[in-house]
Every structure is written in structure tokens, then in C-alpha cells.
Amino acid sequence: MEQSRYQEIALEIAHSIVMSEYQEGERIHGRSTLAGRFNVSPETIRRAIAILQNAGVVMVNQGIGITVTSKAQAEKFLRAFDQKTEVHVFLSELNEYMEKRRQLDLKIEGHLNKILLYTDRMMSRWMDVAEVEVGKDSVAAGQTLTQLKIRERTGLTVVAVVRKGIEQFSPNSGFVIESGDVLLVVGAEQGREKLQEIL
Structure with missing residues (x-):
């Protein structure tokens, strides 16, 4: 599924932390610098950092800025996203099989729609x-x-x-x-x- 730009940026920053480009306790560039790096508005960076803050990956303090708090939480954050991607890849494959079995088309499609709605609802609670x-x-x-x-x-x-x-x-x-x-x-x-x- 297509991700919002601020979600993509949150994933990129989390990946940088997992790859040790940023260490725990290290200060990440300010929002203005990040906005320039990713070529987006400060609002977009604000949302991306809010996602990571909520997931326990970074901490934001006035006068200090954005600080990495947990590499483990960054790994957990990325794993959750990967699991969502795997679910959607699996469902896409099932959709192809569904076309070959027209007699079961309606029943299978109904179950797939329920799984998609449940997955999107569950993941959007922490991504949006x-x-x-x-x-x-x-x-x-x-x-x-x-x-x-x-x-x-x-x-x-x-x-x-x-x-x-x-x-x-x-x-x-x-x-x-x-x-x-x-x-x-x-x-x-x-x-x-x-x-x-x-x-």
C-alpha cells in the first residue's frame, strides 16, 4: 500500500538508527535540516518525528532537539511495518488464485476484504x-x-x-x-x- 510521505520519512530515520548511523543518546539534525534533506515541509517532518516519538524511538525536548532513545524500538517499529507489507503481498497472491477459481470468487473476496480492513485499521492507529x-x-x-x-x-x-x-x-x-x-x-x-x- 502507498504510504504517506511523513510515514516514509519515519521509516527511513528508523532504518538509519538500526544501521547505527545514529547512536542511542545522539542528537539528530533539527527539523529544518531534516526538511531540507528530505525536501519536504517542516509539518511533514513534525508528523514523522511524532510517529517515532510515539513508538519510543526518539525523544524531543525543547532546547535540546531530537534525540535517539532506543535502537531496539526502532527495530520493533520496522518489523511491524515489514509484517504489514508481508500480509498485503500474501493477499495480493491470493487475489490471483481467486480469479482462477470463479466458483469461489464471492466467498474468497469477502474474506480478503475483511482481512484488509482489519489490517489497515490496526496499523493506522499508530501510523496515522x-x-x-x-x-x-x-x-x-x-x-x-x-x-x-x-x-x-x-x-x-x-x-x-x-x-x-x-x-x-x-x-x-x-x-x-x-x-x-x-x-x-x-x-x-x-x-x-x-x-x-x-x-
């Missing part, structure tokens, strides 16, 4: 990062993440908050939301719809 902005008159402004109960009410994980262009990764439960904040969240589409209602 969305941005949700807090409106000017939002009732969420002035409330903490604990008070909003975002995870309990939506199933989403807030991996970062962008305020006036500055990212706050892994905000704690006491973090106070303000109007104009942009929340970077990981989770299912249904959860994002619920979050829009809350904000």
Missing part, C-alpha cells in the same frame, strides 16, 4: 498522525488534558501540542489547552470526530 486545532471560542480552552479526558472519551493519544509554532511533545496530564493550539493525535478516525465535538 492527525492535527486538530482548538478554535477561538472553544470550551476546551483553559482546561487541562486531565479535565478534557481525551483518551477516555475518544481513544486518541495526544502526542504533542503545537502552540505559536513551538511543539510540546508528550504533554503531561496537567497541560492547559489554549485557543489556537494544534493537537497532534494518534488514533482511529472515529476518535478524531469525537475530539472535534469536544473542541
Whole structure:
């Protein structure tokens, strides 16, 4: 399946860590440098780093930058992607066999569609990062993440908050939301719809 550019960049950075181009504890180039290296926007780099942060591969601290935290987590991250690829290759082969057995076409196709939907839904929960902005008159402004109960009410994980262009990764439960904040969240589409209602 075709991957979003920020997902491809996250995989490339994880691969560099596994190949020891970056060591644990080493600082990776800043987002501006990475944006130039991959010829993408800072927003794209921000999403890629958010994926790796959520997977425990890197850590982002204000004033320090992006630091490699775990080579083992980078390997785990790549293995999960490889497994997804193997599943889709296998399903593609089954689809060819299905054409040769027309009598069983409908039954086989139905099962394949269920597997595809399940696989995509499962993998998208940690691969897909969305941005949700807090409106000017939002009732969420002035409330903490604990008070909003975002995870309990939506199933989403807030991996970062962008305020006036500055990212706050892994905000704690006491973090106070303000109007104009942009929340970077990981989770299912249904959860994002619920979050829009809350904000």
C-alpha cells in the first residue's frame, strides 16, 4: 500500500538508527535540516518525528532537539511495518488464485476484504498522525488534558501540542489547552470526530 510521505520519512530515520548511523543518546539534525534533506515541509517532518516519538524511538525536548532513545524500538517499529507489507503481498497472491477459481470468487473476496480492513485499521492507529486545532471560542480552552479526558472519551493519544509554532511533545496530564493550539493525535478516525465535538 502507498504510504504517506511523513510515514516514509519515519521509516527511513528508523532504518538509519538500526544501521547505527545514529547512536542511542545522539542528537539528530533539527527539523529544518531534516526538511531540507528530505525536501519536504517542516509539518511533514513534525508528523514523522511524532510517529517515532510515539513508538519510543526518539525523544524531543525543547532546547535540546531530537534525540535517539532506543535502537531496539526502532527495530520493533520496522518489523511491524515489514509484517504489514508481508500480509498485503500474501493477499495480493491470493487475489490471483481467486480469479482462477470463479466458483469461489464471492466467498474468497469477502474474506480478503475483511482481512484488509482489519489490517489497515490496526496499523493506522499508530501510523496515522492527525492535527486538530482548538478554535477561538472553544470550551476546551483553559482546561487541562486531565479535565478534557481525551483518551477516555475518544481513544486518541495526544502526542504533542503545537502552540505559536513551538511543539510540546508528550504533554503531561496537567497541560492547559489554549485557543489556537494544534493537537497532534494518534488514533482511529472515529476518535478524531469525537475530539472535534469536544473542541
